Amino acid sequence: MSDCDKAKSEGELVNEGEPVNAGESVDIHFACTKPIYFQIEETTFAIPKKSLLDSEFFTSLLTSEHLGEPEEGTILNPIKLSGITKADMSGFLMVLESRSWEHPASLNPKQWTAALRLSTMWSFRLVRKYIIHRIEDFPTIYPVMRIELARAYNIPKWLHPMYVELCMRKESLSAEEGTRIGMSTFAALCRIREVIRNHQLRVYEENVARVKTCDHRKPDGRSFAKAPPPLCSQCFRSPGDDITEASILGLVTKAPDLAVPADNEIAV
Structure with missing residues (x-):
């Protein structure tokens, strides 16, 4: 049984962006290929493990021997993340997905900023470079805001x-x-x-x-x-x-x- 078929049999959602009524809403991304589950606020996100291994933070987390009992990251025991919002995570996953399918994500400045923060915090090096490149081409992020972002997220090439x-x-x-x-x-x-x-x-x-x-x-x-x-x-x-x-x-x-x-x- 494929991962997506298994998700269907367990009452989970396969199509992105459509929540299910199984106690909590579940947002599935990338057609739920070998998903790891995370809970942010009231929502559980399913994200492919392969995508998470691009992050130094998540690589360390997922290879740890102390994920808990029963193993964290399942639909019944999602990994709980604090300090971010559902909207932040949704925007960041749009960036991850757009990179996979080579279609530019359509985000507003606030969403790009949140995506930059998460990519930096979780050490997604390639995703971070992609986000920085996209922000450089964004016309409505003015000099003072760009200076603030450069200082907050260590992008010195923007300053001068x-x-x-x-x-x-x-x-x-x-x-x-x-x-x-x-x-x-x-x-x-x-x-x-x-x-x-x-x-x-x-x-x-x-x-x-x-x-x-x-x-x-x-x-x-x-x-x-x-x-x-x-x-x-x-x-x-x-x-x-x-x-x-x-x-x-x-x-x-x-x-x-x-x-x-x-x-x-x-x-x-």
Whole structure:
């Protein structure tokens, strides 16, 4: 008898996402191939053992000789997990399943964040890399939130690019953002933004002075004191022309308060 046939005979669910009324709801994933059962809140999840062995945490758990009597992980004695919600687990399993079938999971930022937390906590190295890659392409996860995630889940490669983005944007940094990223980081970013602003003002003033004395275009007879002529297109350049992401990155990497931690593959 196959695992799925056995599940049917025991009154369990084979199709994902449809609970059964057998005392507790059971969510079956991956067509219940050799499932290990976990209980989160009021719901029992059935997850293939093969998928769990991609995790250092679950590999250690499932190979332990002290799973309990009777053996934990069965439908009658599921392994109880605390500190996470049913919604967190459902989103994480959607990621696991989408990787198996090579169809991108459709999750919102909150679900991706929860999936990142669980993949880090349980040491799913490959799944974690996949989630990080997907979050990088998610358009509505803004710099401050990405900085928070980078710090919480040890993704140092996100930090400097997000610092650069905050330095380059026109809008000022807010007090709320300062609270979220920390005052030392906030102050360092403000100092860099001030350097950029002073540079832009200096370049603008130098160009205006140069234009007033250039001979590329004759003044039209108006008094400079009353109405200076338009800026000369040959002399004047935008004060931001020589400010690039690379130059700002140079300022960021030299700021002690913006140093990034060592790039460990995973932090638990």
